[in-house]
Amino acid sequence: MERIKPKRLLPGDTVAVTAPASWGDRDKTEAAAGYLERLGLNVILGETTRKKHGYLAGTDAERADELNRLFADESVKAIVCARGGYGTGRIAPMLDYAAIRANPKIFWGYSDITFLHSAIGRYAGLVTFHGPMLIDLGREDLHPATLEGFRMMLEPVVPAYGEELSPLQVLVEGEAEGELTGGNVSLLTSTLGTPYEIDTRGKILFLEDIDEEPYRLDRMFNQLKQAGKFDDAAGIAICDFHNCEPNKRKESLTLEQVIGDHILTSGKPTLAGFRIGHCSPNAAVPVGIRARLSTRKKLLEGLEPGVQA
Structure with a gap:
C-alpha cells in the first residue's frame, strides 16, 4: 500500500491523548500534558486515560472505539498515546483502517504501541511515529533530546541519528536503504x-526492548529469524535494550551473543547503540519513511520527513 503522511501541526491544533493499552496515573498524565501545551498545542484527554479494566485502560471495545473516534474527528490533528503496557494487539482487529487512511493524522507512541504501528502501516499505509509516551514527559530526569523529538510534529524535519546521543558500534559493515520499520521485539514477535x-522485506529494521533476559530474547530472535525477518531486511539498527541482563539464570549467554547468533548471521548491515526505546534520551522515529543506514558514517538517516509540509 502506498504510504501517506499526516500533516504537520500548527499552533493551536488539537492533540488528543488516548490509552490504547494499559492505564496510567491520571494526575501524572494531566501534568505531562503541559509539555505539549507549551508547544502551543491544545491538548484533550480521552476517556480511556481515566478508565481501568484489570491491567487495561478500559475494555477492548472502549479503547478501540475511542481510537476510531479520534481518527474520524476532524478537529483532532494528532493522537499521542498516554503509555504502553499491554493490550494493543487485542484491539487491532477492531480498528477502522479505511477511516484511518481517509483521515491521516499524527499517531505517536512506542513499546506496546508497536503492534498498532505494524497494523496501521499495513492496512492504512500511514506513516506513524515511534516516540516517547505522554507519561514519559512527566519524568523528573526528562532529557532535552526526548522533548526535542516532538518537533517532528511541528516541522517537516528529516531525522538523522548519529553519535550525538551515544556511541555507535558497527556489527556488520555495509550500507542499506529502505523503508524504516520495527519497534519493540516482544511486540514484533507477537505479530507473527x-x-x-x-513486513521487513527490503526495509531497515530497528529493534528495542526492556526487562527481557537474554534467554527470552534468544527465543524471540530465533522466532523472528526462522520467520525470515532478518534475512528479508535490508539493514538492521540495534537500539536500546534496557535492563536486558541475566537474572533468573546464573549461567547465561550475553545479549551480545544472542544478537550474534540470530541477527548478525543474516549478514545485513547492522549498527548498534541507538538511544531509541525505553531509555533516556528516547529519540523519536517516523515509521514508514525511506531511510538509509550507513556503518561507514555511523548514521541512520531519514531520506524524507515524517509529516507533510
Missing part, C-alpha cells in the same frame, strides 16, 4: 502469524 505480521 497474525494479519498484522511485521
Whole structure:
C-alpha cells in the first residue's frame, strides 16, 4: 500500500491523548500534558486515560472505539498515546483502517504501541511515529533530546541519528536503504502469524526492548529469524535494550551473543547503540519513511520527513 503522511501541526491544533493499552496515573498524565501545551498545542484527554479494566485502560471495545473516534474527528490533528503496557494487539482487529487512511493524522507512541504501528502501516499505509509516551514527559530526569523529538510534529524535519546521543558500534559493515520499520521485539514477535505480521522485506529494521533476559530474547530472535525477518531486511539498527541482563539464570549467554547468533548471521548491515526505546534520551522515529543506514558514517538517516509540509 502506498504510504501517506499526516500533516504537520500548527499552533493551536488539537492533540488528543488516548490509552490504547494499559492505564496510567491520571494526575501524572494531566501534568505531562503541559509539555505539549507549551508547544502551543491544545491538548484533550480521552476517556480511556481515566478508565481501568484489570491491567487495561478500559475494555477492548472502549479503547478501540475511542481510537476510531479520534481518527474520524476532524478537529483532532494528532493522537499521542498516554503509555504502553499491554493490550494493543487485542484491539487491532477492531480498528477502522479505511477511516484511518481517509483521515491521516499524527499517531505517536512506542513499546506496546508497536503492534498498532505494524497494523496501521499495513492496512492504512500511514506513516506513524515511534516516540516517547505522554507519561514519559512527566519524568523528573526528562532529557532535552526526548522533548526535542516532538518537533517532528511541528516541522517537516528529516531525522538523522548519529553519535550525538551515544556511541555507535558497527556489527556488520555495509550500507542499506529502505523503508524504516520495527519497534519493540516482544511486540514484533507477537505479530507473527497474525494479519498484522511485521513486513521487513527490503526495509531497515530497528529493534528495542526492556526487562527481557537474554534467554527470552534468544527465543524471540530465533522466532523472528526462522520467520525470515532478518534475512528479508535490508539493514538492521540495534537500539536500546534496557535492563536486558541475566537474572533468573546464573549461567547465561550475553545479549551480545544472542544478537550474534540470530541477527548478525543474516549478514545485513547492522549498527548498534541507538538511544531509541525505553531509555533516556528516547529519540523519536517516523515509521514508514525511506531511510538509509550507513556503518561507514555511523548514521541512520531519514531520506524524507515524517509529516507533510
